[in-house]
Amino acid sequence: MTETAAPPDDSRGRLSALARLLPFARPYRGLIALTFTGALLATLAQLAVPLLTPAIVEGPIASGDRGALVPLLGLALLFGVAEAALFFLRRWAMNISSLQLERDLRDTLYQRLQRLPVAFHDHWSSGQLLSRATSDVSTIRRFIGFGAVFLVVNLLTCVVVGVLLVLTWWPLGIAVLATTLPLVFFGMRLEKQYNVESRLIQDEQGELATDVEEAVQGIRVVKSLGRSRMVFGRYDRKALRLRDLELGRVRTLALIWCLFEFQPQITLAVILVGGALAVSSGALTVGGLIGFVALFTVLLWPILSLGFLLAQAQETASACDRIGELLDAPLTVRDSPGARPAAVATPARLRFEHVGFRFPGAGGPVLTDVDLEVEPGETMALVGATGSGKTTMTALVARLYDVTGGRVTLDGHDVRDLPLAQLRTVVATAFEEATLFSMSVRENVTLGRPDAGDDEVAEALRVAQADFVHDLPWGLDTRVGEQGLSLSGGQRQRLALARAVLGRPSVLVLDDPLSALDVHTEALVERALRDVLAETTALVVAHRASTVLLADRVALLEDGRITAVGRHTDLLAQVPAYRALLSSESGLAGSLDAGRAGTDLSGVGCP
Numbered sequence: 001m002t003e004t005a006a007p008p009d010d011s012r013g014r015l016s017a018l019a020r021l022l023p024f025a026r027p028y029r030g031l032i033a034l035t036f037t038g039a040l041l042a043t044l045a046q047l048a049v050p051l052l053t054p055a056i057v058e059g060p061i062a063s064g065d066r067g068a069l070v071p072l073l074g075l076a077l078l079f080g081v082a083e084a085a086l087f088f089l090r091r092w093a094m095n096i097s098s099l100q101l102e103r104d105l106r107d108t109l110y111q112r113l114q115r116l117p118v119a120f121h122d123h124w125s126s127g128q129l130l131s132r133a134t135s136d137v138s139t140i141r142r143f144i145g146f147g148a149v150f151l152v153v154n155l156l157t158c159v160v161v162g163v164l165l166v167l168t169w170w171p172l173g174i175a176v177l178a179t180t181l182p183l184v185f186f187g188m189r190l191e192k193q194y195n196v197e198s199r200l201i202q203d204e205q206g207e208l209a210t211d212v213e214e215a216v217q218g219i220r221v222v223k224s225l226g227r228s229r230m231v232f233g234r235y236d237r238k239a240l241r242l243r244d245l246e247l248g249r250v251r252t253l254a255l256i257w258c259l260f261e262f263q264p265q266i267t268l269a270v271i272l273v274g275g276a277l278a279v280s281s282g283a284l285t286v287g288g289l290i291g292f293v294a295l296f297t298v299l300l301w302p303i304l305s306l307g308f309l310l311a312q313a314q315e316t317a318s319a320c321d322r323i324g325e326l327l328d329a330p331l332t333v334r335d336s337p338g339a340r341p342a343a344v345a346t347p348a349r350l351r352f353e354h355v356g357f358r359f360p361g362a363g364g365p366v367l368t369d370v371d372l373e374v375e376p377g378e379t380m381a382l383v384g385a386t387g388s389g390k391t392t393m394t395a396l397v398a399r400l401y402d403v404t405g406g407r408v409t410l411d412g413h414d415v416r417d418l419p420l421a422q423l424r425t426v427v428a429t430a431f432e433e434a435t436l437f438s439m440s441v442r443e444n445v446t447l448g449r450p451d452a453g454d455d456e457v458a459e460a461l462r463v464a465q466a467d468f469v470h471d472l473p474w475g476l477d478t479r480v481g482e483q484g485l486s487l488s489g490g491q492r493q494r495l496a497l498a499r500a501v502l503g504r505p506s507v508l509v510l511d512d513p514l515s516a517l518d519v520h521t522e523a524l525v526e527r528a529l530r531d532v533l534a535e536t537t538a539l540v541v542a543h544r545a546s547t548v549l550l551a552d553r554v555a556l557l558e559d560g561r562i563t564a565v566g567r568h569t570d571l572l573a574q575v576p577a578y579r580a581l582l583s584s585e586s587g588l589a590g591s592l593d594a595g596r597a598g599t600d601l602s603g604v605g606c607p
């Protein structure tokens with residue numbers, strides 16, 4: 001699902017969007033001040049030549065005094081050299097500060113994405129996040145490294161030169177200023193339009209990035225279903241829409257350029273006509289008129305660039321808004337103010353007490369009044385029909401989501417009262433979909449325990465029957481491809497299992513961890529897993545009877561409620577729903593029936 005927000009179109013909104021960058025700019029205020037000082041001094045140096053022009057024309061040139069010409073030309077040259085040196089200083093300081101700021105912004109964004117709760121990621125497409133972390137951050141860097149400085153300097157230049165023009169000969173100066181009024185009026189309207197178009201384009205780029213990412217990730221499915229053409233068609237429609245939006249924005253930018261190109265020509269015509277009349281009537285000298293025109297030429301670049309710079313500022317404000325949506329998203333799962341590390345034993349007692357859970361924005365609850373206690377060292381299998389809430393229930397232990405009712409406790413401590421760092425050390429989770437990262441096998445296995453020693457890693461790999469890694473070209477140092485795609489599904493699952501069991505956690509949460517294993521490997525993993533399960537408390541989502549048999553007790557989840565808890569053989573004998581479920585899901589009713597001999601009926605209970 002895509003999250004976007006309507007662009008605010010008032011200038012105060014635009015400024016406050018840009019003001020978000022101030023905290024990021026603060027560490028580099030020295031360099032930024034140097035940039036602005038360099039740019040302003042360079043502009044002043046640029047102004048010196050037109051200001052000297054009347055003196056040169058009416059002095060040494062009019063009187064033919066070559067000797068007096070030399071110091072004035074030398075002065076003009078000196079200002080030229082100073083301008084070049086200041087230009088170098090500005091570019092150097094500007095590039096350092098903008099690149100540093102870009103890095104800081106990227107880091108902040110990345111850290112924020114890591115801290116945002118899973119519920120946030122459920123609602124945001126990866127393409128939208130990707131485009132914010134890449135193209136929006138680059139847009140901001142370009143503005144900080146170029147646009148921001150020139151926007152301020154050029155606006156200041158316009159004001160200073162405007163005042164100087166009025167001071168030189170006020171009637172012509174006022175006439176020049178009057179010709180800029182339409183520029184301001186139409187310019188602002190076009191800028192607003194440009195802002196809306198920029199925001200739509202940035203959002204559409206995010207959509208397109210999502211499509212590319214999904215197509216690449218799902219390439220096997222797409223190819224096997226022969227749907228490449230369909231997937232391309234969908235992408236192409238979005239690409240066309242993006243092109244149309246970009247063409248619209250190019251049209252607006254062309255109009256802005258046109259306006260800002262055209263206006264100086266009109267002003268120049270006004271200056272020449274008005275100036276000629278003033279010189280012929282004796283109100284202005286020829287030197288004064290040349291100085292006036294020279295002064296006006298200093299204004300040409302600032303006026304011309306203003307359209308582009310304002311457009312860049314709008315685009316940057318949109319990028320700030322889009323990044324702000326991530327930075328402002330609430331951290332709903334975070335350390336509570338009173339969170340303190342507490343003693344959690346290995347193995348720990350895990351309890352669900354009247355737990356209720358509803359996904360944000362979802363209609364009904366997924367879990368209702370769930371009560372379940374897993375004794376220290378016990379393995380509890382969680383069995384239920386598809387969609388009954390098993391995965392959701394396991395996700396509450398490590399606070400991937402927070403309960404919306406009741407509480408989950410470890411050794412009596414509400415998991416929300418423990419610091420997240422501690423909670424996620426004592427609780428280890430292996431998900432059904434084993435996710436690996438493009439790092440070495442060792443880095444993948446020790447992701448949650450970077451301090452684990454070689455012996456511990458070897459033991460975890462043994463338990464997970466993942467000794468195949470020693471046959472890889474560089475053993476544990478072999479890099480697995482992106483998302484572990486260079487490994488088979490079963491190999492990935494075994495590495496994810498090794499990651500979970502590494503360091504013997506207080507509570508082990510396994511979401512159907514053996515689903516991708518062949519029968520032979522599954523038997524080997526189960527045998528090794530029994531040793532680990534004997535020493536820890538475990539909650540294991542089980543779809544297959546073989547996984548159920550690893551557990552001491554089984555909890556049956558039906559429509560978000562625990563309807564029965566007991567030993568597998570007891571439930572099989574006493575609870576028809578359980579029996580029907582295992583029979584239909586695993587097709588193992590026959591073999592399970594065989595295990596019913598000697599059933600102990602005392603273990604069954606309904607909460």
Ligand SMILES: Nc1ncnc2c1ncn2[C@@H]1O[C@H](COP(=O)(O)OP(=O)(O)OP(=O)(O)O)[C@@H](O)[C@H]1O
Nearest residue numbers: 122359362366384385386387388389390391392393
């Ligand atoms: N992020 C989400 N947002 C809204 N609803 C969700 C989300 N994830 C799961 N659900 C819904 O919650 C319910 C329980 O899902 P859950 O994945 O916990 O079931 P499950 O018992 O693990 O299913 P399975 O055995 O198929 O893995 C389902 O109806 C599902 O559609």
